[in-house]
Amino acid sequence: MKRILITGGAGFIGSHTCVSLLENDYEVYLVDSFVNSSPIVINRILSICDLNNSNLGKNLKVFKGDLKDKVFIEDIFSNADKSGNPINGVIHFAGLKAVNESVLNPLRYWQENIFSSLNLVSVMKKYNCNLLVFSSSATVYGKESSSPIKENSYLNPSNPYGNTKLTIEKILNDLYDENSNIWKIACLRYFNPIGAHTSSLIGENPVGMPNNLFPLICNAALDNNTKLKIFGSDWDTIDGTCIRDYIHVSDVAEGHLKTLEYLNNHKTNILKMNIGTGLGTSVLELIETFSRVNKVTVDYKFTSRRDGDSKEIVADNSFSSSLLNWIPKRSLEDMCIDGWNWKKNNVNGF
Numbered sequence: 001m002k003r004i005l006i007t008g009g010a011g012f013i014g015s016h017t018c019v020s021l022l023e024n025d026y027e028v029y030l031v032d033s034f035v036n037s038s039p040i041v042i043n044r045i046l047s048i049c050d051l052n053n054s055n056l057g058k059n060l061k062v063f064k065g066d067l068k069d070k071v072f073i074e075d076i077f078s079n080a081d082k083s084g085n086p087i088n089g090v091i092h093f094a095g096l097k098a099v100n101e102s103v104l105n106p107l108r109y110w111q112e113n114i115f116s117s118l119n120l121v122s123v124m125k126k127y128n129c130n131l132l133v134f135s136s137s138a139t140v141y142g143k144e145s146s147s148p149i150k151e152n153s154y155l156n157p158s159n160p161y162g163n164t165k166l167t168i169e170k171i172l173n174d175l176y177d178e179n180s181n182i183w184k185i186a187c188l189r190y191f192n193p194i195g196a197h198t199s200s201l202i203g204e205n206p207v208g209m210p211n212n213l214f215p216l217i218c219n220a221a222l223d224n225n226t227k228l229k230i231f232g233s234d235w236d237t238i239d240g241t242c243i244r245d246y247i248h249v250s251d252v253a254e255g256h257l258k259t260l261e262y263l264n265n266h267k268t269n270i271l272k273m274n275i276g277t278g279l280g281t282s283v284l285e286l287i288e289t290f291s292r293v294n295k296v297t298v299d300y301k302f303t304s305r306r307d308g309d310s311k312e313i314v315a316d317n318s319f320s321s322s323l324l325n326w327i328p329k330r331s332l333e334d335m336c337i338d339g340w341n342w343k344k345n346n347v348n349g350f
């Protein structure tokens with residue numbers, strides 16, 4: 001059985017990926033500081049395993065701690081080595097992800113995202129763990145890139161969060177170049193993961209005010225007094241609102257499984273891959289779909305455009321779909337239904 005360490009495993013994408021890995025007979029070492037998640041997620045992951053009427057929960061081991069603490073990481077790798085069953089690979093989700101907050105407090109983002117990643121890869125190197133899947137982001141692309149965006153498009157992040165993601169990709173390039181005979185690395189550039197597990201037991205549960213559109217739509221649907229702000233009604237798009245590429249979080253999780261399998265079965269490499277559906281949806285289309293399938297009202301109002309926004313960010317996903325032989329299978333309707341069911345059942349989060 002392969003032992004995979006998942007940093008940020010209690011977070012939104014991490015928790016869904018833990019479930020996918022457990023369901024596919026991996027042993028999971030979940031590492032999280034819970035800075036943007038709750039320990040309750042662990043019980044929820046175990047409940048999903050139970051729902052499947054299986055004994056899979058026994059393959060989950062949880063380590064609470066911060067990746068900025070190198071000794072903490074080293075202990076996990078060293079103990080795994082001593083047990084005779086070393087860690088075979090790492091999926092690195094942990095990091096701060098709020099674009100606005102990164103503009104207000106850039107040094108915190110550099111400190112958290114870069115230190116954590118440096119600590120992690122230096123410990124991996126020491127313990128000869130050479131398979132890494134890193135959570136990058138579509139924010140690495142420049143505003144000048146026209147959609148659908150290919151992996152070789154111009155890279156020019158427009159905020160400190162995106163800068164940290166691109167910097168980590170560059171660190172991984174250098175690490176790979178240092179010894180290209182050992183490393184198997186994939187940087188997955190996610191577009192807009194939304195939705196939730198069909199059980200409604202896990203979903204997006206940010207600490208504090210959400211930043212992303214989908215949780216804000218859920219909040220507006222829950223509370224009749226809350227109006228969703230739409231930034232700009234005059235973009236050069238079908239209805240004047242911005243277009244993004246939404247992908248179901250369970251598809252993103254399955255993409256990680258496929259990436260792990262690919263890296264395991266192929267020679268050393270460093271890959272940069274878009275993870276999106278390749279389908280563009282405007283803000284108004286997302287609200288319309290959400291309201292229709294869930295039979296709820298979402299009140300909104302238009303405000304002026306936000307600095308740094310782009311009219312359209314949609315993936316060209318032909319590279320990931322051909323390499324991994326995988327395409328996302330859930331529809332926008334599925335994303336809206338699953339995401340709303342999760343929110344309704346967990347109104348106050350955990």
Ligand SMILES: NC(=O)c1ccc[n+]([C@@H]2O[C@H](COP(=O)([O-])OP(=O)(O)OC[C@H]3O[C@@H](n4cnc5c(N)ncnc54)[C@H](O)[C@@H]3O)[C@@H](O)[C@H]2O)c1
Nearest residue numbers: 008011012013033034035036037066067094095097135137
């Ligand atoms: N959700 C998105 O829309 C999106 C899009 C593109 C990229 N990403 C990237 O994907 C990754 C996962 O995103 P998510 O939405 O699941 O975020 P999340 O905040 O829900 O999950 C991140 C997890 O990492 C943990 N964490 C953060 N810093 C840590 C540290 N120093 N040590 C240990 N644990 C730490 C948090 O407690 C949290 O549980 C992030 O790196 C994010 O930047 C997310």
